[in-house]
Amino acid sequence: LAETLGAYTPEDFHAVQNNNNSFSNYKTWGLDWRWKGNLGFAELQIISAYRKLDSEYLFNTDGTPALVTDSGFSNRENQTSHEIRLLSNTSGDYDWLVGFYSLHETPQLAVGLIRYPFNTSAVILAQACTDAQSMYGEFNWHFAPLWSTKLGLRSTHESREDVNYIFASGDLLGLHSPTLNQERPHSSEHDDSFSHLSPQLVLSKSQQTTEQSTTSYLSITEGFKSGGSNSLSAADNFDPEVVLSYEIGHKHVEGGSSWSLSSFYYNYDDLQVLAFENGVTAINNTAAAKI
Numbered sequence: 069l070a071e072t073l074g075a076y077t078p079e080d081f082h083a084v085q086n087n088n089n090s091f092s093n094y095k096t097w098g099l100d101w102r103w104k105g106n107l108g109f110a111e112l113q114i115i116s117a118y119r120k121l122d123s124e125y126l127f128n129t130d131g132t133p134a135l136v137t138d139s140g141f142s143n144r145e146n147q148t149s150h151e152i153r154l155l156s157n158t159s160g161d162y163d164w165l166v167g168f169y170s171l172h173e174t175p176q177l178a179v180g181l182i183r184y185p186f187n188t189s190a191v192i193l194a195q196a197c198t199d200a201q202s203m204y205g206e207f208n209w210h211f212a213p214l215w216s217t218k219l220g221l222r223s224t225h226e227s228r229e230d231v232n233y234i235f236a237s238g239d240l241l242g243l244h245s246p247t248l249n250q251e252r253p254h255s256s257e258h259d260d261s262f263s264h265l266s267p268q269l270v271l272s273k274s275q276q277t278t279e280q281s282t283t284s285y286l287s288i289t290e291g292f293k294s295g296g297s298n299s300l301s302a303a304d305n306f307d308p309e310v311v312l313s314y315e316i317g318h319k320h321v322e323g324g325s326s327w328s329l330s331s332f333y334y335n336y337d338d339l340q341v342l343a344f345e346n347g348v349t350a351i352n353n354t355a356a357a358k359i
Contacts, residue, residue: 087133092125106157113153121145126242135184140242145175166205173198179300180242189242194232194299201225214275220268220289227261230297258297262308266290280322287315293340296351303350309340334359 317330
């Protein structure tokens, strides 16, 4: 299609072709408030934060000087988070911490694909709301002069609401089309929630002198990434990703030099991968993966 509209392949492989004023604007700012106090048996820490993100870009999708396709994208996002932690003040053979974390996020996304040969723009508008909460704890026990173990546990719950609108604007204005403000039925709507319990076990041996320090460790950790919806496409939802990792390693520090050696094994279940399909990118799950 691009060739029939006058595009050509440049002789220089490194040559760049463009027919619009591509740009990328990214603005973000945030505030945070922190407080800590001594309760005697533990230190209490409180952190609250707000973050705002505005981003927008335009680029020549087909990468030719012909008028084929331009792509515009915008993201307006607000995030609010709160975290409370208790850290033990004990000085014996053990220490611990417990905490709670919450996140509220409301992104507003838009994609406008200007299709010059068809005299229209394919537009996707999406609104989402994510609420996530997590409780976590960690217990460290120094059970021998050189040996210690760490037990960790994290409980996560996340809910997400998502709605999008997919339509043709009937003009070549992309995200600046006046049709974006018209009322229309939504194309898809999703309401999902995910919960998971993630444990961790670490066994380590540390030795320190005035000249050097060494640490050998073995860790077993389960990680969790929640599922969700593909806001900017008509693709299906994707499931949570879970990974079970095993790692063994050694660290050595002496003088001004240091070195480390580690070996790991990752076993993924429902690995999330980003793929390009039907003209847009979407996240899908693979069956499994091992690294």
